[in-house]
Amino acid sequence: xxxxxxxxxxxxxxxxxxxxxxxxxxxxxxxxxxxxxxxxxxxxxxxxxxxxxxxxxxxxxxxxxxxxxxxxxxxxxxxxxxxxxxxxxxxxxxxxxxxxxxxxxxxxxxxxxxxxxxxxxxxxxxxxxxxxxxxxxxxxxxxxxxxxxxxxxxxxxxxxxxxxxxxxxxxxxxxxxxxxxxxxxxxxxxxxxxxxxxxxxxxxxxxxxxxxxxxxxxxxxxxxxxxxxxxxxxxxxxxxxxxxxxxxxxxxxxxxxxxxxxxxxxxxxxxxxxxxxxxxxxxxxxxxxxxxxxxxxxxxxxxxxxxxxxxxxxxxxxxxxxxxxxxxxxxxxxxxxxxxxxxxxxxxxxxxxxxxxxxxxxxxxxxxxxxxxxxxxxxxxxxxxxxxxxxxxxxxxxxxxxxxxxxxxxxxxxxxxxxxxxxxxxxxxxxxxxxxxxxxxxxxxxxxxx
Numbered sequence: 001x002x003x004x005x006x007x008x009x010x011x012x013x014x015x016x017x018x019x020x021x022x023x024x025x026x027x028x029x030x031x032x033x034x035x036x037x038x039x040x041x042x043x044x045x046x047x048x049x050x051x052x053x054x055x056x057x058x059x060x061x062x063x064x065x066x067x068x069x070x071x072x073x074x075x076x077x078x079x080x081x082x083x084x085x086x087x088x089x090x091x092x093x094x095x096x097x098x099x100x101x102x103x104x105x106x107x108x109x110x111x112x113x114x115x116x117x118x119x120x121x122x123x124x125x126x127x128x129x130x131x132x133x134x135x136x137x138x139x140x141x142x143x144x145x146x147x148x149x150x151x152x153x154x155x156x157x158x159x160x161x162x163x164x165x166x167x168x169x170x171x172x173x174x175x176x177x178x179x180x181x182x183x184x185x186x187x188x189x190x191x192x193x194x195x196x197x198x199x200x201x202x203x204x205x206x207x208x209x210x211x212x213x214x215x216x217x218x219x220x221x222x223x224x225x226x227x228x229x230x231x232x233x234x235x236x237x238x239x240x241x242x243x244x245x246x247x248x249x250x251x252x253x254x255x256x257x258x259x260x261x262x263x264x265x266x267x268x269x270x271x272x273x274x275x276x277x278x279x280x281x282x283x284x285x286x287x288x289x290x291x292x293x294x295x296x297x298x299x300x301x302x303x304x305x306x307x308x309x310x311x312x313x314x315x316x317x318x319x320x321x322x323x324x325x326x327x328x329x330x331x332x333x334x335x336x337x338x339x340x341x342x343x344x345x346x347x348x349x350x351x352x353x354x355x356x357x358x359x360x361x362x363x364x365x366x367x368x369x370x371x372x373x374x375x376x377x378x379x380x381x382x383x384x385x386x387x388x389x390x391x392x393x394x395x396x397x398x399x400x401x402x403x404x405x406x407x408x409x410x411x412x413x414x415x416x417x418x419x420x421x422x423x424x425x426x427x428x429x430x431x432x433x434x435x436x437x438x439x440x441x442x443x444x445x446x447x448x449x450x
Contacts, residue, residue: 029395030054033388036101040094049083050381057362057385064363084367084381085374086182094380098387099161099206102152105391107208111154112347115196115214117166118355119144120365127370128181131168147379148192150199152207153350157394159387160354161207162199163379165372166192182371192217193224204233213348216240219329222302225311229331236314236330236344241265243327244301245313261301264327268294268315276317279342292317293342300329314341358386 034054038047056069066084070077083089119135121144128145135142150162171177172189190198196218212235218224219237228235243264250259262270271294281289294315300308312332317325330341358364362385367378 029392030058030388033391037094037097037384040097041089043089045079046083046087046089049080049087052080053084053381054385054388057382058388061363064366065368067368084377085369085371087377089377091373091376091380094384095162096206098384099203102159102161102387103207105394106152106154106156106159108154108156108210109208110210111152111208112211112213112344112350113200113203113207113209114151114153114348114351115148115199115212115218116151116351116355117146117148117192117215117217119146126180128177128183128372128375129165129167129171131171133168145375146192147375148195148199149351149355150196150203151351151354152203152209153347157390158350158354159390160351160358160383161203163376163383164195164199165375166195182373184372187372191221193221197224197227200233204231210234211236211344211347213237213344215348216327220303222300222306222308225308225329225331234330234332234336236328236332236341236348238345238348239264239300239327239329241325241327245298246301246307248297248299248310264313264315265325267296267313268325268327271296277338278319279316279339281343281346289346290319291342292319293338295338295341312341314338314345316342316345354386357389358382362386362389 031051034051038050041047041050052073052075053066053069056072057064059069059072061068061072066081067077070080117136119133119137121135121138121142122130123143124130125143130143130145132141132143133146134140135144135146137144146166148164148166149160152159152161167183167187167189169189172183172187177183196214200212212228212233214235214237216238219239220243225235225237241264244261245264245267246259246261247267248259252259276292276294279291279293281291294317296313297310298313300311302308312330314328314330315325316328317323326345328341328345330336332341355364362382364379364382364386367375369375369378
């Protein structure tokens with residue numbers, strides 16, 4: 001029997017199939033979708049440019065920067081480059097509208113807000129925030145920009161809901177480079193965990209959620225965990241394998257007042273098999289997803305030697321031949337069952353899926369802007385495209401609308417002025433239309449060949 005004749009293969013192919021009528025409806029859906037956001041661009045010509053950029057990001061272009069998008073649409077490149085790189089529109093206003101939209105479509109009181117940094121290698125040194133720093137994409141210290149991103153992951157879908165470019169301390173304190181790349185005076189140096197807190201505060205006021213998750217860059221920071229506890233937010237955060245813990249449930253040996261400090265990976269290896277529990281996480285692409293998990297109440301010593309209060313450590317290990325292992329800390333109450341904590345942690349990987357789709361399908365890493373404004377404009381427009389893909393996936397019953405074809409350039413005509421009756425299609429009846437946002441004059445366009 002051919003591999004394609006296998007029942008599972010047929011099911012996968014059927015799920016991946018998207019009809020021509022569905023693709024056409026995606027194109028029409030894009031115009032309807034944008035009516036919610038166009039009022040945030042206060043000039044009529046910006047409405048048209050925003051639609052062209054979104055069409056290009058959702059097309060089958062190999063590289064989705066301003067120049068190829070403009071040529072595909074039969075437009076001059078400079079107006080489009082200026083719109084993305086230096087246009088006087090308020091990207092924070094657009095992002096606020098996106099978060100309200102996400103709250104309506106995906107809102108879930110048990111949703112997980114996931115913090116994750118993402119790096120963008122750069123060959124030059126003139127782009128805003130570029131420095132030699134850890135580049136996760138390359139797995140080494142390299143010249144790159146780093147953004148801190150926030151994702152919303154619920155049972156109804158997932159999308160990115162905020163972003164902020166990180167400036168190293170040297171960059172933040174360099175007035176020449178700040179002026180050259182138009183960094184606002186209000187932007188000061190912040191550690192990445194503090195940026196993460198700002199993003200959480202901003203989104204948490206709009207989006208219903210139950211949990212905070214993040215990788216070990218955030219989990220290792222005791223000050224960050226303390227701030228989450230102060231806000232009474234529940235978290236499940238990864239920590240490094242060498243994190244020093246003290247098992248509060250461990251029997252103290254004679255002559256010792258307290259249990260010894262140990263690395264969390266050594267502590268996990270020392271636990272008897274009976275303490276490990278199997279947890280089922282539902283169906284995966286290769287069958288049921290099963291992991292083993294271990295928990296305990298501990299104290300944690302941070303890198304400065306400070307000892308924290310009582311927290312719960314959860315170790316999660318896959319059952320593969322070469323297992324993966326995650327070490328996490330949570331402030332969840334004792335009543336919260338271990339399977340729930342494992343399920344919350346599994347949603348953290350939603351942000352990795354979003355980065356993969358963002359970089360592979362809508363050009364998240366395809367940009368040539370150098371300014372602070374340009375970086376945030378680009379990310380905002382890309383996140384609008386990513387959010388549209390999630391809405392289309394939901395509309396099509398979970399099917400992928402197709403690689404780079406949700407709004408294929410061959411199926412989209414030049415944008416036309418929208419009829420007034422079409423505005424606000426995706427808006428709640430009780431929600432007022434956004435007032436046009438007027439900003440200062442355009443910034444001088446920074447050369448787009450970083």
